[in-house]
Amino acid sequence: MFWQQLVNGLTLGSTYSLIALGYTLIMGVLNIVNMAHGEIFMFGAFVGLLLVTHLKVNIFVAMLGAALTGAILGIILERVALRPLRRKAVSHLAPLISTIGVSIFLESVALKLFGPQSRDFPSSFTAAFEFGPMRISLVQIFILAVSFSLMLVLRFWLAKTKIGKALRATAENIETANLLGVNTNKIIVLTVSLASALGSVAGVLVGLSFNAVEPTMGITMGLKGLAVLILGGMGNITGAMLGGLILGIAEVFSVAYGNSSYRDAVAFGMIIVILFIRPQGLFGSRDQQGGK
Amino acid sequence: MLKIEGLVTGYGSIKALKGIDLEVPAGSIVSLIGANGAGKTTAMKSLSGLLKPESGRIIYKGKQIQGLAPHKIVSLGISLVPEGRNILSQMTILENLEMGAYQRKDGQVAADLRSVFNRFPVLEERKNQLGGTLSGGQQQMLAIGRAMMAKPDLLLLDEPSMGLAPMVVADIFKVIKEINQEGATVLLVEQNVRQALKIAHYAYVLETGKIVYNGTAEEVAANPRVKEAYLGGSKTTV
Ligand SMILES: Nc1ncnc2c1ncn2[C@@H]1O[C@H](COP(=O)(O)OP(=O)(O)OP(=O)(O)O)[C@@H](O)[C@H]1O
Ligand SMILES: [Mg+2]
Numbered sequence: 001m002f003w004q005q006l007v008n009g010l011t012l013g014s015t016y017s018l019i020a021l022g023y024t025l026i027m028g029v030l031n032i033v034n035m036a037h038g039e040i041f042m043f044g045a046f047v048g049l050l051l052v053t054h055l056k057v058n059i060f061v062a063m064l065g066a067a068l069t070g071a072i073l074g075i076i077l078e079r080v081a082l083r084p085l086r087r088k089a090v091s092h093l094a095p096l097i098s099t100i101g102v103s104i105f106l107e108s109v110a111l112k113l114f115g116p117q118s119r120d121f122p123s124s125f126t127a128a129f130e131f132g133p134m135r136i137s138l139v140q141i142f143i144l145a146v147s148f149s150l151m152l153v154l155r156f157w158l159a160k161t162k163i164g165k166a167l168r169a170t171a172e173n174i175e176t177a178n179l180l181g182v183n184t185n186k187i188i189v190l191t192v193s194l195a196s197a198l199g200s201v202a203g204v205l206v207g208l209s210f211n212a213v214e215p216t217m218g219i220t221m222g223l224k225g226l227a228v229l230i231l232g233g234m235g236n237i238t239g240a241m242l243g244g245l246i247l248g249i250a251e252v253f254s255v256a257y258g259n260s261s262y263r264d265a266v267a268f269g270m271i272i273v274i275l276f277i278r279p280q281g282l283f284g285s286r287d288q289q290g291g292k
Numbered sequence: 293m294l295k296i297e298g299l300v301t302g303y304g305s306i307k308a309l310k311g312i313d314l315e316v317p318a319g320s321i322v323s324l325i326g327a328n329g330a331g332k333t334t335a336m337k338s339l340s341g342l343l344k345p346e347s348g349r350i351i352y353k354g355k356q357i358q359g360l361a362p363h364k365i366v367s368l369g370i371s372l373v374p375e376g377r378n379i380l381s382q383m384t385i386l387e388n389l390e391m392g393a394y395q396r397k398d399g400q401v402a403a404d405l406r407s408v409f410n411r412f413p414v415l416e417e418r419k420n421q422l423g424g425t426l427s428g429g430q431q432q433m434l435a436i437g438r439a440m441m442a443k444p445d446l447l448l449l450d451e452p453s454m455g456l457a458p459m460v461v462a463d464i465f466k467v468i469k470e471i472n473q474e475g476a477t478v479l480l481v482e483q484n485v486r487q488a489l490k491i492a493h494y495a496y497v498l499e500t501g502k503i504v505y506n507g508t509a510e511e512v513a514a515n516p517r518v519k520e521a522y523l524g525g526s527k528t529t530v
Contacts, residue, residue: 162394169380169391176378179340181366181395181442 004134005256006249011140013248014147015209018202019221020228020240021154022195028171028235029191032092035099036077037199038222039106042215044070044200045207046114049121059123063146063204070200074193077102082192083185103218110215118214121207143205150198151241158237167191171235199225231271233284243282247271293318293477294339294446299348299358301331301338308334310501311348316446316494321468321478323488323509325522326498332481333375335498336450339479340372341365352446367395371444375451375481377435381424385415388423388434392441401441408437411467429460436467446477453484465491485522489513497522 019041026034044066051062081098125138158164169177170187178184206221207213228247232239247267254266274282294316301309308331316322326332337343339350341362350358357365371392380388389408393401409416412433418426426434432452439447449468453461461484469491472478482488489495495512497505505515512518 162390165383165387165391166394168383172380172382173378175342175362176374176380177391178362179342179366179372179374179378180391180438181363182391183361183363 001133001256003132005252007134007136007140008256009249009252010245011143011209011248012252013245014144014151015202015205015244016221016224016228016247017241017244018147018150018198018205019225020232020244021151021237022199022202023225023229024232024235024237024240025167025191025195025198027229028237029167029174029188030082030095031235032082032095032099033226033229034077034192034195035096035222036081036102036106037099037195037225038218038220039103039110040070040073040077040196040218041199041203041206041221041225042110042213042218043073043106044203045121045213045217046110046203047200048204049119049207049213053122059142059204059208063201066200066204067197070196070198070203071193073106073200074196075189077196078189078192082188103222107215107218114215116215118212121211121213123208123211139208143209146201146205150201154198155237163187163190227268227271231274231281233281236281236283239281239283293353294479295349295351296335296339297349297351299335299338299350300346301334301343302346307346308501309338309345312498312501312503314496314503314506316477316479318477319472319475320493321472321480321491323480323482323492323495324498325482325485325488325495325512325518327483327521329500330498331501332498333450334501336372336374336448336479336481339365339448340370340374363395366442366444369443369445370448371439371442371446372448373432373435373439373450373452375454377431379423379426379431379434381422383423384420385423385426385434386419388438389415389419389441392438394442396441396443400443404441404443408440411470412437429456429463432456432460432464433467436464436471440471440476444476446479447471448479448481450481451483452480453482453487461487485518 022037023034026032047069048062048066051057051065052059081102082095085094085098123139128135128137158168166177166182167187170182170184174184224247228240228243232243250270251263251267255263258266296312296314298311298313299309300307300311312335324332324335334343338345341360345358349356352368352370357368380391389405414430415434415437423434452464456464465487468478468480480488480492489509489512492509495506495509496503497512497518505512505518
């Protein structure tokens with residue numbers, strides 16, 4: 001029972017981590033919360049679903065399609081809602097509001113295009129494996145494998161590649177990065193599109209996992225991702241990864257050993273307690289809020 | 293190599309530079325001196341692209357560069373060591389130096405890293421530690437080393453001696469002189485006027501956004517007004 005729930009929790013949590021990484025990357029580099037991230041996630045889920053149901057492509061191609069759609073949405077978001085506000089004497093809440101605008105727009109478009117009803121996500125793999133008392137489905141293995149690989153690749157990319165380092169430099173101090181020769185505008189576009197691509201892939205994984213895709217799924221999952229962003233320490237990559245796993249496990253355990261109607265209450269209650277103890281989040285440092 | 297004509301830069305309605313003219317001949321060290329708030333940093337930020345001048349021209353190697361973005365200016369061969377050094381504290385010392393060579397595509401980066409390490413052995417000893425762990429003097433060495441990794445033709449230094457112990461200050465000035473002798477042209481902003489005039493060939497005195505006096509370093513050092521205001525009580529500037 002315990003190990004079974006742990007695997008279930010890790011699976012759910014790894015999708016939260018993936019969503020939270022999108023918020024985290026953007027928070028780290030731009031110091032803003034992208035309120036449209038949940039809707040980009042939802043769009044990714046729909047694109048993946050449509051590719052699988054209508055074009056009958058395999059799930060990897062569907063994820064690639066979702067990632068590309070997400071990246072393009074990210075580029076548009078940056079152009080339309082973020083860039084016009086940059087380096088202008090506007091309130092720092094302005095990008096928050098403008099991304100809320102984009103999120104409302106995207107949700108309305110999704111309602112028009114896809115209708116309000118929830119749709120099944122047909123999956124070609126229904127097999128499951130028994131490990132002693134545990135039963136792990138192929139879908140779970142797939143979700144764990146995809147999200148953990150993406151997280152590992154992202155970490156490696158940030159740590160070792162030239163562009164990854166430029167992104168970290170931009171996140172720490174955009175002016176300094178620019179002075180060292182980094183085209184920081186390009187890095188910002190790259191960051192927003194990468195974050196959105198990750199969010200879209202997470203959308204496909206969540207669609208698979210819950211076997212449901214609907215236009216409002218961005219709001220609930222977006223809130224979870226935001227909670228993980230804060231839990232992990234506003235802009236900290238490791239924090240987002242671990243925070244997502246913690247939230248997923250907490251939710252699953254509160255259902256398994258408690259009452260399913262308190263699922264979110266327990267999870268968010270736990271976040272509040274952690275933030276009482278560590279106001280800067282799990283991995284944030286006190287003087288370093290927002291990745292600065 | 294660098295020529296500034298009638299440069300005006302402001303913050304909103306405040307004009308921090310009210311039309312300055314300045315020339316930096318190739319191969320020289322030119323020092324820009326002035327009191328707090330004179331506009332020295334504003335001038336450096338205008339040159340490096342962080343601030344857009346309102347009017348005037350910045351001509352570098354015969355081309356107008358005013359208003360270009362900072363990364364474009366780096367690609368022309370101008371590097372700024374900013375006031376306060378701006379070390380990337382969450383990145384290692386080695387990564388800071390690598391970032392300095394961000395735009396370079398020639399094969400000499402490893403050799404230049406070697407020469408930075410030779411010049412500042414402490415940076416090599418600590419290359420895998422985070423930039424934020426360095427002392428002030430070491431951070432200044434890293435900032436200069438990082439700028440050298442770009443292999444600039446023109447090095448802009450904004451108060452490199454600020455907040456450093458006298459011994460370290462002497463080291464830093466020695467290094468600046470060496471860098472110049474190895475071929476880089478240097479524009480040096482300083483409040484440590486005595487030391488700056490020792491290594492500079494030419495100097496400009498900036499007061500509230502205007503150049504009030506300029507000449508060779510000897511001329512400027514001998515100017516009675518400069519003596520009184522900046523070299524006065526020998527204890528105010530060491
Ligand atoms: N961001 C800003 N907004 C408004 N005014 C500014 C800003 N930065 C500088 N100033 C003003 O512009 C003038 C010149 O400032 P600047 O920083 O260029 O001086 P400085 O010569 O570098 O001084 P210091 O020796 O203290 O570094 C000062 O009067 C300063 O108050
Ligand atoms: Mg200054």
